[in-house]
Each structure stands twice: as structure tokens, then as C-alpha cells.
Amino acid sequence: MAAAAMEGSANSRVGISSQELLQEVKAFISGTDPVQGHKLTVKEHARCGILLLRNLPPARSAVLEHLRGVFDESVGSYILELEREGTPAGHLGSPGLDDVTQEIQAVLSEFVRSNPKAWAPLVSGWSIDLMGQLSSKYSGRHRVPHASSLNELLQLWMSCKATRALMEIYVQCLSSMISTCPDACVDALLDTSVQHSPHFDWVVAHIGSSFPNTIISRVLSCGLKDFCLHGGPSSVDPLLPSSADQRVPKIASVVGILGHLATRHSDSIKQELLLMFHESLGPGRDPQPQHQEATVPFLLQLAAMSPALLGAVSAELVDSLKPPVLDQLHQRFSGLGREEADNLLGLLVHLVCQSGAGAHRVLRFLLETAAPASVITSPGLAVRDSVREACQRVVQLLLLHLQRLVYGRGPGGPGDPQARSVPFLDGLKGRLPELCREALRPECKRHPWQHQLLGLLAVYCGPSWAAEALCQLLALASCPEELALAGQLHSALSSSVPGLVPATAGRCVARLHSAGPQARRLLLNLASLVRGEGAAGLAEALSAHAPQLGRLLPHGDAGLSGGAALLLAALPLPPSLGPAQLLGLVRAATSRFFLALRRGWADQASAGELLARLAASSLPALRAVLRQLVASALHPGNASLFGGKPARPAASPSSSSSSASSPGDSLLGVNREFGAAVGFGGVWAVFHAGVIGRGLKPPPGRGLLPQAEASGNAFRLLALAVRCSGGEAPGHVSAEAAQAVALALVEGLCPDVTASELAWPPEEQARGTVERDLQIRNRFQDNPLLFSLLRLVALGPPALCYCSVLLRGLLATLVSHWEASRHLSTTSSPWQLHASCELLACMAEGQLLPPTLGSMHEIFHLLTPFEVRLLLLSVWAYLRANGPLPQKFSFDSETGRFYRDFSRDGDVAKCLEVLHSVLHKNIDRLGHLYGHFQL
Template sequence: MGQLSSKYAGRHGVPHASSLNELLQLWMSCKATRTLMDIYTQCLSSMISTCPDACVDALLDTSVQHSPHFDWVVAHIGSSFPNTIISRVLSCGLKDFCVHGAAPVDLLFPTAADKRVPKIASVVGILGHLASRHSGSIKQELLRMFHESLGPMRDQHQKATVPFLLQLAVMSPMLLGTISSELVDSLKPSVLNQLHQHFASLPREDLENMVSIVVHLICQTSAGAYRILQFLVNTAMPASVITTPGLAVHDSVREACDRIIQLLLLNLQKLVYNRGAPSLGDAPPRPVPFLDELKGHVRELCVETLRLERKRFLWQHQLLGLLAVYCAPNCATDALFYLLTLAHSQEELGLATQLYAVLSSCMTDLLPATVKKCVCQIHAGGLPEQHVVQLFHNLALIVQWEGEGPASMSTQLGAVLSHHLHDLGQLLLHRSPEVAEAASLLLSVCPMPRAVRPAHLLVIVRSAVHQFFLVLRRQSPTSLSYSSRLLARLSGTSPAATKAVLQQLVEGALHRGNAELFGGLGEAPSGDEAGLEGARVSLLDTNRRFTAAVNFSGSVWSVFHAGVIGRGLKPAAAAGGRAPEELAHNAQSFLSLLLRCCRGGRYGPAEAPVPPAAGVSPEAAKAVAVVLVESVCPDVTGSELCWPPEEHTRSTVERDLQICRRFRDNPLLFPLLRLVAAGRPALCYCSVLLRGLLATLMAHWEASRESDTTSSPWHLQASCALVACMAEGSLLPPVLGNMHEIFHQLAPFEVHLLLLSVWDYMRDNSPLPQKFTFQADRGLFFRDFSRDGDVGKYLAVLHSVLHKNIDRLGLLAGRFRT
């Protein structure tokens, strides 16, 4: 059969020896060769029980002589007697290995071993043919040979078993993959100690060669690569004090594993960095099976690395770097992503920055790709909420680290994150407060881009403002500081951003859902309690009962719904149940933030009171004024700056009462007016609010029959605040602006007369921005009241009131001299 196979191998129509199945079908289709195969099978079945070695030796000798043309015969015979052929082929191969001998260096050069041990190639070929269907039997036989070789009574064949098995593994990657995983699982501490005793007597040079072979085989291993790595790392770790005595390995075994790991990393480094970049004319780079298998275990490697266990994390961190370069760019971004997500301390986070420092020298756009992966994973729901929070905290920590020049990770990371402002801003509205807080922290520390699309800017501003009021309601100081800093930074990006932030903040604060945070009246209760009528009453009937005409605001058809006949007055809205300290803190936090935004995002002491001082941008103050007018009185335009005569108030009673009611329901409005007044001449654009308040207060004091003003505390406070605010905004001259200091010591009718003189002055000197001039040396707008004529005629009532109450107000007379 061997002669026939070799003779006709080169004939036309005969398949190549590598096409084993086609060659087997061709020869078996010939009746003569099929008859010879049947005769040989019959002879083998009769003789294999009495002299199996002779039968297998004859098969191997013929295979060596006529290989590879005889392989189809070996495959056919082996499939008929798998167990016997496998065991006898290995036995004969081991005997031949012992007879001819193989130097340890031959294991690294299979061609040299083929010449010295002729049957080894046939053994590899036969086992390779049988592995497709009988890999389990081959695996069991190889493991049996290995464990029997470690027994106490070892002959020459058993001593050569381990080198023989290594030789097979070097020559056949298929056999290596078949046995590697199970072999590692069988290497218990007792087996490792036996191996140590087995090789202790070998010369040092032979041991070094053996270690080199093991490292080479590990690099070529794909199946079970992660298990092999874990075995090496666990075995090389120093013994623990709680290790069970029977499970401890010898120190030499531990040192050997340590050396294997170091040589493995060195060899992998050579393989990875010597690959080079493939070109069109070159062959593809040589693969490294060990690293190819570890690609799917990047997360496990990162978790093990972050444990910071002595030598362990250094080895695995170095392996992560090699794996990232080998499988760039996917493994590089995955490794950085997992390290940034799973790190829980600065020491662990430092591993991510160290890995980036190694990889950034040979990879471009690594950081943008990593951040993009983080954003995609978050928005795809691929990360648990606690991991999202940890990731954002870690990114914020890196951005805040002081980098060394523009190439540092913190500088580059901040620039990359700024391009994902819109994606990260959406997370401010996340259902988890922790995620929203972490997103607010990250956005508050990363640099803002130079230009933001208006649509994206508006989305993130709205989200940040919503987040601000949420954390203000939850009384979270940390979250409040993040949100405030974010809004202040957003307001400093551009004038449009400043206006958007101020508008959203003021509208949000005046919204009935947030008004109760500052002591205002909240939203009306919903349900049956909210309506004056039952749920079954027709809305059309109710409207017909109130009026038969359309309700034109400001006309004679206006109707004040004070209640329902038969049901009594409309129930008063209940005030919030928050403590005065909390209300003051909320107002202080909001006004401090608003002031910083008006200053263009510049920071001041967070705990300092809001000063009426300069520094408020006139444009920013004007934006606040416009929002105030639109929120408090939306049915008027900001163009009504001229001050009308007192008689005009008769046609605006409803509007004036509405303005007064809004100021009474929301205590935050007066501080907002004061902030607007600090940015002269922005208070001019609040003229309609000032008129409405002043007209209502004048009507109240005129109708009051009390003996002193303290009987109406809110109206007294409102009168003082209004006059002081108008004086601060330079709408009143200093003498008239000081009159609020004596209101609490006057009678109601006297306050009415004084406010009437204020009205007269404002009527003759309307609050127009054109009356203000800019002083470049002070950076402020200034109003020269001497251009408005003599102020004395408006002080006659004030002087008369002072003269009447000279006994109580004599000491203050000096403040009211022109």
C-alpha cells in the first residue's frame, strides 16, 4: 500500500496528499486497494490483541517511509481502531523518542527533531488525523501519560514523557489546543511539587531551555489562554498566612512561575512591537494566538488589575498595554473604558492614566474614541447607574488633576469632553439623582467649547436649570454647588448663553411649582379640592354665570372671581411649610448664582450676601428685567417706559392689582428688582411693574384708616423696598430716595402723600435709558439729576411731614436737604 501510494502520487487526477478526504475516496473507490485494505484490517484485528506494538511499529515505519502519501491509510486504520491506535502510536513514539534521544534545544526546532527522531512526525500526523473525531480519547491518553510519568517508580520512558509531550505540542498546535486547558486544571499543588522534584536534577541550561519552550507554547495557545494566565499569576503570588498547609506550593515552583510570567511578557512584547504596520505588498502580520484569545477577557483583566495585589496588578497592567497595542484600536478603548468605569480610588484611577501614557505614544485619537465609547454605552443603557456615576466622578477627577503641559491626559480629556456637551447635558435630567449629580459635576469642571449650537445650548441650559431647582428642593449642598458652578460657567460662554441662563433661572424661580422654595405660594392643589365647583358642573354654565361677554383684560368687563355664590369666598392658597432658615438659604443660593451669571460667570464667595454693588452687566440686568415683566405681567410690552398721570391708574386697576398680588405671593420679586437696579439703567424696563406697585400701594395707604403704618406690615415693607429700589436704580434723586427711612414712623395718609410726590416726579421725569451716561473710568452708567431741573418742588410734602413730626424725625432732617 505504501509503494502504491507513493508511485501514483504524482499522476494526473490524483489529489494532493493534503486533501485527505478526496485521496481516501479515490483509493477506496478502487476495488483492488479496497480489497487490500480489508485484508489488512482483518489481519490487524486478529493480531492487535497479542502483539499490538509490532502492528503499530509496522504502520509507523511505513508511514515514515512513504509520508505524506500514506496518511490516508493511517487515517482509515486509525478510525477503525481508535483507542488502540492512539495509545500504541503514543507508546511507540515515546520509545523511539527515548532510543534516538532529543536534546532540549531540539524542542524549539522541530525540523532537527524530525531528523533525530524519525517517527515523531508520523505520530503527529496520525494523531492529527484522528483528532477531528477522537479528540477526547487523545486528550485522555495524553493526560494519562503525563500523570503516570510523575509516579514514584519512574523508568527511562517515564522520565522522557514530559519532554516528549512538549515535543508533540511544539510540532502540533492542534494537540496543544486539545490538552492545554485540561492540563492546567490538573496542575494541583501536589502535581506541581512532583514536577519540581522531577526536574530538580536537570542542569540549569536544560531547565532554561524547558522554560523557553513553555513560554513559546503559551504564546501559541488560544483555547483556555485566560485560565492559563490566571493559573500562572495565582501560582506566582507569594503564599498567604491563611493558606492551607497541604495546598501550598514549593517556593521554587512559585519562583519558576514568576520567571515564566516575566519571560512571557517579554516575548509577547517582542511579538507585538515587531509586527509593524501591514502594507498592501506585505504578508499580513503573524498572529499571536494567546493575545487573540485574551481579546474577549479585557474586562476581567481590568477587574483583576484594579485589585492592586502586589505583583499581580503590575503583570496584568503590562499585559493590558500589550493587548491594547496588538488589538488596536478596539482593545485600547475597551481597556481604558473599563479602567475609568471600575476604578474606585485615585490609586486605581492612576492605572488608567498610566495606560494612556503608554498607548498615546503609538495611537492617535485614543482619547476621543474612548470618550465616544463611554457616551455610547451610557445612552445605550449598557452601564448600570452606579457605574455611570463612578465613571463621571473619575472623569471629573482626571480633568481636575494638574497636567504637565498640553499633552497631559487632563488637558486633552477636558477638550474631548467639551465636544460631547450636548450628550452629557441630557443626563442632567436622568431619573437617578446620583447620575444627574455626577453629570452636573463633570460638566461643571470640563472646559466649555468656544462655540455651541443654539439648539444644543438651549437644551443644556434648560436641563441645568431644572437640575438646579431639583437639588435646591432636595437640600443637597454638594449637588447645589455642582449645579451652580455649571450654570455660571455656561453663562460665561457667550452673551446669548448669559441671556438664556438668566431667562431660564428667573422663569424657573417664578414658576408656581418652585415659588414655594422661596416662601411664595405654590401650585394650587389638584383634584376636587382645587375647583370651586364639583367635577360634574359644566364649564360652559359656569362661564355664563360669571359674565355674558368676553373677559377683556383691563376693560370694564373684567371680573374678579372672589368666590361662588352659595359656597363662600375662594379658599386662600396655603403657604409652604418650609422653615424660615431654609427659605433664606434658598433665596441666598439662587440670588448668588444669578449675580454670578450677571457678572459673566465670574466666581465670588458662595456664602457672601448679594451686594447691591456694581459689577452687574447692564445687558444681563436688562435680560432679567424683561423676564420679570413677561412673567409678572405678560399682557404688556416692555416699551411702556413713559410714566402716565395719576388718573391713568383708574384704567389699569386690574393689572395693578395683579402685579401687587404677584409681588405679595412671591417674596423673591423684590430681591430680583434690586438686582436689576444694580445694573443701571436696566430698571427702566421694569417701569410697568414699578407703576403697578406704586399705584396699588398709594391706593392702600389712601384708604387706610389706621393710626400708623405698622398695622399693614407687608405694605410698609413693600413701600420701603420699592422706593429704595428706585433710588438704587437712579430713577429717583437721593433726597427722594431716602424718604423710605421714615415710613415706619408716619401715618398712612402721610405715606400716601409722600408716594404721590414720587409719582409726580416720575411723571415729569420718565425712566428712560437715554438719561444715563457711561463713565468709562468707573465702568458704570451714571445719571445727572441736575439736568432734570429743580427737585425742590417735589420735596415740599416731605419737608411738611418732617416739620409736623419734628419731635420724632428732627434728627433725620439733615438727610433730606438738597
């Protein structure tokens, strides 16, 4: 038989005689030309088979089997050509077979087109199986990409004309059957995928991209049938979901095909899966009821084997689980046997653990559905008791399974790269604020579940996450019951998470600097815990952050600064607190106390308690606290708190340093200096009517606090000073504390005078300090608190000795005033009368004057100004003769106080002569007091 005749017969359906057909059969079987007797080439043999395929239908199986070898040799030549790329063409092993493969494709395409019902199932199965065999056979060749490189593998095989012809044949068969019976083609696809995966995945990817909707729906349908055929729900293994492919062969192929399609057709897959789920719960449409019953287990099994599918449908599936759907599910599976039900629940728990992106939504749904009926639930979640009990069992099993996963991760812990991840916990660890808020909700039944989950997350995520969780709970707790939940979580984690308390303290302190309601609540909750029992570890951890907490004390937010003061007052001072840090805390606490007074806050006690605690820590701390209190009280900005007036302008340029001016008034101060030194006239005086940018000066007395409020502020300050001094009003004040107040007074009123100027000068020498004495008098006149501070100093003798310069200046100005006074009564100068009485009372209390001399102020209001001047001069003479020196005091070990023995100072009677003379002169009015002033 001539080769040309064979070639011509292959290209047209031309009838041949029986004898010629018999010869073709013999040639096909023997592989030799019956006429010429030579061996047929591959092309000639293939074309002989094509002729038989056209004219002898019973031979089609044998011919198709033979044609497998033709495609195999063509693919082998293609791979060999790739491996020998760059060699001369003459060295290739065999000629190309592209033309004959195209002829085979043309013949088969014609058969399918003319009679699809008969030829499409046969040809589709043959082509898809052949592509699977070829893919597996040549998968190990050098130039064939790995199966994981799907795009490269697809490009390689679609560049081969033989495999591309097979693909086009299969696509034509599928197109012809898609409207009648596509299951045959899809079954062949699944069967081949089972045998040759993953090398066959490129075929699945290409076909799925060409027919996404058909492939997705039919693949799921065929997978469901195979799932029912191999046992349905009983084939589910909750502990090893991947083992299902051993009992249900096609399910792995279903997962693989859908996984390939998920990158471009995720929405179609999602819709098809949800459609299957809802149709399985509706009225029976499937002629086989077991398919409906097995749909949900089948979908669960698919999701367990493919995280991509699980992530695609989890969110929408949870949203669709309304009470009617839950009732249908419960009715559908309530009749399962115990083993099957346990397997199904185990698989469901496994799926929840594998859900990552929608973990929080799933958790919220489970907790809201499992919540008791007595609890107020969200709208639309009122379910039956049977459904609620089933959901409670799921929650309990989920927590138990998570516990095994978390504590069974190996000795490496969360940082171990070999540790197995839990997607559910990974999806929740970024939702810490929501988890903490939900854990503090009023549903008591949910508290154990939420706290157990928070504890597992803390162990899973490590100490940093655990510390943040505790910090969040402390910031959100709004009542003692909620605050106790944070303590319960700490108790559960204390043995599992090392260093939890110090880490939590650091997180809390860092969080406090973001002002807001949570920061205020966090401070109060921390203070409550520290002041309670069993929080020693927390107190010690927070004490290490005392300097950072101190920065919150001057904050303008009353709740924030008050909470910081309350917390710091309950903390022990850390041993590592240096002098600079201690001074910073003292300044911050003092600033907070005066801020509370200025703004009328009712919680000055917290700052006072902190200052008292700081003062009790050491003697340097006591001195720092008292000095800071006095310095702040003397500041011009705080004078009005105690009924005082703003500081007066300096009398001359030389005294500008002693005049306290508010910040930002340097230009005004310079102007006032020159204005005091040189008498400018004209428009220059207009400047002193006010301050640029601040308006006119307020009239005298305007803006002062009411007397009762000013007196209350003064009492609070003095009570705090006494408390810091270690005494209780009106009890004594320690000598060290009183000395600290005295030195602060001198420094604040006369910063250019040292505390060593204690000796009392002669009256003539005092004339050289007139300017300084006037400044002292003005400060006392403008600030009534100063006399109260002097009385406080007097309570701790011999501290008043260090205020000698103040006493001299005040006494000298009072003597000058009474000398120049032309009034008939001292009551005409009320402030001078008050100052004279207060001065003598302070010196008597401080034991600078003997009792008789120190009590003569009691009759000042009954005398004339000249007589008062005489009495004050006698006081001056006594002090000059018996200077107020600390060396004159002795210490009494029994009382723990210093005292002065006036009998050692000589004859005191000489200093009383003037007093007795005044009494004699006014015997008619003061005679009954004469005996009171005898030694």
C-alpha cells in the same frame, strides 16, 4: 501444469509432491508454464504464488513481494477505469483482478487466523506498507482527490476492492494482536505514516476510527519511545517546534494521527494525554525511567506541533496543576542542564502563546502562581518559593516573547493580512473587562505584568481596543492610586497608538449614557483627571462632546448629573459650539441646578460652577444663563423652593396667556377661564375643589418649605446670579447682566408687554391696566423671590428702568390698597407694608429716585395708611415728571458703572413737600427725623 489444477490447489490446503512443488517454484520464478511453455497471466502467476505460500513457508517473503505487483496492477486498472469513465469496456487496458485479490485476502486471513503470532506481524507490516506505497504512487493521478480532502480520498480507496482487501487484512492482524503485542502493528503504522504522509492519512483515519482507544494509547506510547530514542528533551527546539519531526521522525505521524482522530474522539485523546501526564509524575511504572522523564517534554512537543491537541488539554491541564503537582514538576526538572531547561521553558512559553480558547485561564493561573507570598492568594494556590520563582520567570519570558511577536509583525500593523496572529492575544482580547478588573487588584507585584500585557494587547488589537481598555480602567478605578494606573497605561501607549486620547474620549462619552455605578465613577474620574495637571489633551477631546455630556445634566441620578456638571465645569468650551448647542447646555445646567434644589442634593455648586463658566464665555452666553435662571425661578413648579405659592388662576380669559400653568393642565386652565368669566353655580364649583387625577387642592400654606430652607435656596440662586454676572455680593452687577435679569422678569410676569414701555404714564391712564397690575401684585405676593430679583437688577443701573411696567403695576396696586384701607396703622397690612418698603428701596438702589425720596420708606411703619398713600403718590408724581429712562444715566469710566445726576431733573424739593407735611403732622413722634429728609 494445467491452469485448472493451479486454481484448484490455491483454494485448498492440499499436499502436493516434491516434484510438483519444484515445478511450481520454477513456474513462479520464470513466469511460464513448465508443461505447456506459454507465459503465465497475472492471475495464473498470482495463484502460483499463493500455492507456494501455502506449501513452502521459506518462499513467503518472495511471494508477498510479488503479490505487491498484483495489487499495484489492480489499483492501476481501477484508477485507469475512473479516468476513462464513459468509454466502452473493451477499450480498458487489462482485465479486472478483483477475484485474485479476494483470493489473496482469503489466504492471508486464514494464515492470520490459524497462527496469529507468526503471521500477524508479517502480514500487517506488508499490508500497511503496501497501502502506503499505493497511496503515494497514485496520489498525482487526475481522478485522485487531494490529500486535504480526506473524506473524498477515503471514499475513493475504500471503493477499490484491492485497497479495501489490504485494509481488511491489516484490521484483522491488529484485532488478533490487540490483546498481546499491538506495538508491532502500531510501529508499522507510524513508520509508514512517516514515509507516505499526507497521502497515507486516509489509512490512519480509517484504522483510528475502528480502534480509537487502542490506536490513541499505542500511538502515544510508540511516539514516546521514538522521542526518547532520538534525544528526549534535548531534541526540543523552542524557536522552531515543527523542526522536531526532522530529529524525531515519528512525532509528525503521531500528531497527524491524533489530529485525524480529534474530530470524533477528542475526549479519548484528552483523557489519554492527561493520563500520560499524571502517570509520568507518579511512582515509576515504566521499566525504563527515561520514558517517565521524557513524557512531559514529549507532550509539550506534541502540543506545540498541533494547536488542536493544545486546545483539547490546556484547560483541564491548568485545572490539574495544584500545588502538589507543581512541586512534583519542579522536582522532576530541577536537575536539567541549563540548555535543556532553557529549551523546555522556551517551548512552554511558545505553547502559552499558541493557546487561544483557554488563554485567560492560563494567564490567571500564571499570575496567581507567580504572585509574591506576601500577597493574599486564592485558596489552594499557596506554592513553594522555588515554584513561584520558576513561574515568575515563565511570566517574564512570556511577556518578552509576546513583545517580540507584537512589535515584529511587520510594517502593516494589526490590519495587515500578512501580519502573523498570536492566538494567546486573540484569546484575551475578548476578555477586556476581566483583564481591567484584575489589573486594578491590590497586588502591587502584578501591576507591572498586567499593564505590560494590556499595553501589548492594545498595540496588537489596534486603537479601538486600546481606547476601550482605557475607558474600562477609568470606569473601574475607585481611588486615586487606581486612577493613576490608567494614566500610566496611557503614557506607555501614547507613542504607539495614534489618536488614542480622542478615541478614548468618544468611548467614555458613549459609555456614560448607560446609567449605573460605573457611569458615575467614570464621570468623577474624568473630572478628576481633567482638573489635574497634564490632562490638557483629554480636556480638549472631551470638550468636543460637550453637547452629549450636557444631556446628562437633568438626569434623575444625583451622582450622574453631578458628575456631568463637575466635568463640564472643568472643560474648555469648544470653538465649534454653536448658539443652539450653547443654549442647550445652559438649559440643561439650569435644570440640573433646580433639580438639586428640589431634591435637596448638596452638590448644587457643580451646576453653579458650570453656569458661571458658560456665562463667562461670551455676552450672549451671559444673557442666556441669566434669562434661563430667572425663567426657571418664576416657573410655578419651582415657586415653592423659595417660599412661594402656586400660580393663581387667571382673572379672565384674556389673561390666560400670562397665567403660568403646569404641563398637562390645559383642560383645567380652559375651565378656569370660563369659570372666571361666567359665574357658574351649583356643582360646577365642585370641580375647583381639586384636579382630576391629583386629588383635592392642598390647604393654603400646606406643603411650603420652612422659612430657613426657602431663604437658603433664594440665597443660592442670587449668589449664582451674581457670580454669573461677574460680581461678588454685595458688590455691583454689570449693566448687561442686570438688564438680562430685568428683561427676563418682565417677560416672565408680563409676556404681553414689550420692554420699550418705559415712560411713566399719568395716574388716570394707569386705570386702564388694573387687571395687569393685579396680576403683577399677585405674583409678587405669591413669590417673595421677586423682590430679591428686583434688588439684583437695581445693583446694575440703569437696568431697573426696563422693569418700569412691574414697578408701575406694583406701585399702583399699593396706592389703591392704602387708599381703601380703614386701619389705623400700616402694620395691619404686613405684606403691603413690606412691599411698599421694598419697592422704594429698590428704586432708590437703582437710582430711579433721589436718595431723600427713596429713603422715606423707613418711616412707613410709623404712619397711617392714608399718609403712606400720600407719600406713594408723591413718588408717582416724581416718576411721571422724571421718567425712568436709561438716557438719564451717564457712564463713569473710572468706576466702570452708570450713575444718575439728579440735579439735572429740576427742583426735587417740590416732591418732598408732602413728606415734610407728614413730618410736621407727626412732629411729636417723627420730629427727630426731620433733618434726615432734608436736601
